[in-house]
Amino acid sequence: MSAPIKLKALTKSIWVFHAACSPCNNCDIEILDALTPRYDLERFGIQLVGSVRHADAILVTGMVNRKVVDRIKRVYEEAPKPCVVVAVGGCACSEIIFRDSYNACGPIDKIIPVDAYIPGCPPKPEAIIMGVVKLVKALRGEK
C-alpha cells in the first residue's frame, strides 16, 4: 500500500527538530556530525530547524526522565501534523542501562508515537543517515 500523500510530501525536504531528553550528549554530537559537510545529511534535503513549529520530524535523544516528560509531550503537541518521530540512540529506543531507574519515564515510545528507531550508544553518523533514508523510503511506500 502506498503512503498517504501528506506523508509522501515529507520525503522531499524534511526539516528536523532535535529534542534532547537528558542525554549524555554523545548522541547529539553524532547528529550534528551527520549534518556537517563530511557526512552531509543536507544532501537529502534534511535541515535542522530551531522551532518545532517548523518541523516535519523530531529527532529524540536521551532517556526521558520525570523532569522532561511533560516537555517532550508538549514539543510533540506543538509540532505541525503529520510529523514523524525518530528515536536516536539506545537511551531513546530502550533506555538501555537506565531501565528501571527511579527517574525513568521512557522509553520514548511510551510517551509519544515513534516512527523509526536508530539504536547505538551512540549511533554513528552512518547509522543515523541509514535510519533517515529508510524512514524516507518507508514514507514513500518503497521497500
Ligand code: SF4
Ligand atoms: S544512547 Fe549512549 S550516547 Fe546516546 S545519550 Fe544514551 S548513553 Fe549517551
